[in-house]
Amino acid sequence: MKEAVLKLLATRAYMLACAALLFMLASAVAQAQEPARLELATLDRLEPRAEQTLNITMDGKVLQLALRFLSDKKPNEAKIKEAVAGIRGIYVKRFEFDQDNVFSAADVEPIRSQLRSPLWSQLVEVRSKKEGQNIDVFTMIDGGKINGVAIIALDRRQVTVVNIIGPVDVDKLTELRGNFGIPDFNIGK
Amino acid sequence: MRRHRLVIHSLVLLAILSLACSTAAAQKKSGNGFDAIARHLKTRYQAKKKSIPFLGLAKFAIRIVKPAGVKSINVTLFENLKDTGELPDNELSGMMREALSAEWQPLISLRRRNGDQVYVYAAEAGKDVKLAVLVINQTDAVIARVKVDPNALRKFLDDPKIMGISLGGNRQQQAFQPTQSETGK
Structure with a gap:
């Protein structure tokens, strides 16, 4: 038994x-x-110091739902739809502070360390001492195609990290500026 | 041979039963998800539900008219929240994820240091989109559920009309009409 x-x-x-x-x-x-997916939760230690924390999570399904609200007839919206076609996810984390220099480079280091992987390469680096703005755009190239984008945008009172998963046309990426929580950055256009 | 067939039949029956049970459980969870959020607000913050005058009538009208593609709406208001504290409730996002069934996907979460929080979840419902919104501050909270037809909403934004009555006048038409200088006349 x-x-x-x-x-x-x-x-x-x-x-x-x-x-x-x-x-x-x-x-x-x-x-x-999804090797292009960054672990954005590593930024959460900024939250207690931030005045406002914004998280946008648009994985494939939600992204398709959001696209239903955009019209093919309006040129701007049609361009956004075209830019997003094939993208499997957009993830945004933004921290806003009520004072200058509440965060340091060390706070964003967990994201930068993920981008040091050989799969990622830096495409754009903007440093503006006057406005205190730093923008870095990284791309993950897989099989000759961009398969992911990471944007780190910092200014004196704001930290924004954007992670886009899927095939991205960098020219079309500019169409997404100011939409889906992506900062209105300038990468040479 | 008969025994084998009996075993196979039993397995098929078991599979059907478990599928039916899991579907029923998913539906139950979906229905109770909002109740669970309301319960959390009532127990955690001793929130009191506030009735909204004519909401029933408004909901009925929305179901008939479907203004701006909104097919249904459900709003629950809570007031006199206590013990909200100055920092956002860290448990709230976890509670929402737990309460809502897997069909609901987190879309936006916004948390302010003063305790204000906004959570938006989205789900697909055929050709419609369902949105669940929780807004909470130190004294009040709102839970809203909306079912929207994106095509109808887009059409409404292009030409704002409810039951054939234009809400935008001909402002939009005027805005897109080229001026004399643009046409070169």
């Missing part, structure tokens, strides 16, 4: 272990499928 119970327990433990292994494998595969 005892043996039967032990056998049952062992079988269940084995099944649980298999399930856990499968779950871990699935998570790893999901992560591997």
